[in-house]
Amino acid sequence: MDSLRQQSLIPSFLYSSSSSAKTFSLSNLHSEQPSLSPPQSSTVTMGSKSSGGFVIPAPSEPGKKIEMYSPAxxxxxxxxxxxxxxxxHMTVTPLDLVKxxxxxDPAKYKSTSSGFGVLLREQGVRGFFRGWVPTLLGYSAQGACKFGFYEFFKKYYSDLAGPExxxxxxxxxxxxxxxxxxxxADIALCPFEAVKVRVQTQPGFARGLSDGLPKFVKAEGALGLYxxxxxxxGRQIPYTMMKFASFETIVEMIYKYSIPKPKDQCSKSLQLGVSFAGGYVAGVFCAIVxxxxxxxVSFLNNSKGATVGDAVKKLGLWGLFTRGLPLRIVMIGTLTGAQWGIYDAFKVFVGLPTTGGPAPAAAPAVAAAELTKV
Structure with missing residues (x-):
């Protein structure tokens, strides 16, 4: 009964996927194929000829199964x-640089097209990738914390709330x-973001992270990185809340209203397509919010001693909400769609289910709640 209680703490909709096959029971196999003798190795072979049969990895086979919510x-x-x-983020460095x-400097970089033209004339093609190293390292650190801790906190808060x-x-x-x-995640990102913005918006300040970080610390101290x-x-928390909550909701709606079969009957390629589509739409909302x-962030990291009031005064309220927004919608929409696609593709690669899915019916949720009371 204790095992039933533990299993019921996480609602099934958090991970609803065909990858449930990874917990395939060998006893079920024996009940369907009574003629088979108990397996003596790490695999079970189906069919009359072992050389040409279909091989099912046993649960103990290394590299073939990752237990949900385990350290692995x-x-x-x-x-x-x-x-x-x-x-x-590294791939869209040119877009980020123009943004x-x-x-x-809105007077110099009046629009997206003219911004690319100014950069090309002044710095050449190589100028489009200034700051790619702090971008790669910073957002890798951020992504590690963002997705890893999201999965942890999602389960943790589900446990606290209970299944119902x-x-x-x-x-x-x-x-x-x-x-x-x-x-x-932002604590990990912030120093890299500070150097990236300075490198991208002040030509001649530094070539990249290796010389930009010491110069930044020398000028403003280590605390200046934060x-x-x-x-x-203020930027990333609303962004990420929108990114994850809207993604989960959009994916649930796609499976509920647009696909005429359950998620666990969909191919992996279709599930990854749903992940990308849900991520792209979520990214548009993220950019606006x-x-x-x-x-x-861009204004404060570019100017020493600048304040929020200085930014509002120079950009104006309208400019604060709209300056660079169309470009950022394209960039963040594509970025977020690609992120969810890559993330779920990696999960599928290691044998985990894709993220999101249809919510369970009311009855199973109530039944699960009753099990916890036993």
């Missing part, structure tokens, strides 16, 4: 977060879990 599970989610955030310069309330208030759990994870932490939290704070 969180390690895999952390690795997936590194890949999804680090690689995607930052539009925010800092976890199913009823699942969106609140997504919001709380993502916000908690992002607080930690000068933009509060605005970064977090854009004013993004303008503040």
């Amino acid at each position: 599970f969180y390690a895999a989610c952390t690795a997936g977060g590194i890949l999804s955030c680090g690689l995607t 930052c310069n539009m925010q800092i 309330f976890a199913a009823k208030y699942k969106t609140l759990i997504y919001l709380a879990g993502s916000a908690s994870a992002e607080v930690i 000068k933009g932490l509060v605005p970064l939290w 977090s854009h004013p704070a993004d303008n503040l």
Whole structure:
């Protein structure tokens, strides 16, 4: 009964996938194929000829199964977060560079197209990738904490709420879990973000992270690397809350209203396509919600001694909400869609289910709640 109680703490909708086959029971196999003798090795062979049969890995076979919510599970989610955030942010460095310069110097960088033209004339093609190293390292560290801790806090808050309330208030759990994870993730990101913005918006300041970090610390001290932490939290926490909660909700709606069969009957390629589509739409919402704070982060990291009041005075309230927004919508939408696609592809690669899925029916949720009372 204790095992039933533990298993019921996490509602089934948090991970609903065909990958449930990884817990395939050998006793079921024997009941369906009574002629088979008990397996003597780590695999069971189906069919009359062992040389040509279909091989099912036993649960004990290394590398073929990761237990949900085990240390290996969180390690895999952390690795997936590194890949999804680090690689995607590095890829869109040119877009990010133009966006930052539009925010800092709107008189010179009047639009997206003219911004690319100015950079090409003044710095050449290589100029489009200034700051790629702090971008790669910073967002890899952020992605590790963001996705790894999100999975941890999502389960932790579900355990606290219990199965009935976890199913009823699942969106609140997504919001709380993502916000908690992002607080930690931004502490890892902030120093890299400070150097990145300075390198990208002040030509001649430094070539990259290796010489930019010492120059920054010499000019403003080690604590200066965290000068933009509060605005970064202001940008990233609403962004991440929107990113995860809207993604989970959108994916649930896609499976519920747009796909005529259950998720566990969908191919992996279709499930990954749903992850990308849900991520892209979520990214558009993220960009709109977090854009004013993004303008503040760029302004504060570019100017020594600058304040939020200085930013509002120079950009204006309208500019704070709209300066660089169209470009950021394209960038963040593509970025977020790619991140969820890469993250879930990595999870599938290591044998884990994709993120999100249809919510359970009311009856199973109530039944699970009753089990915990036994």
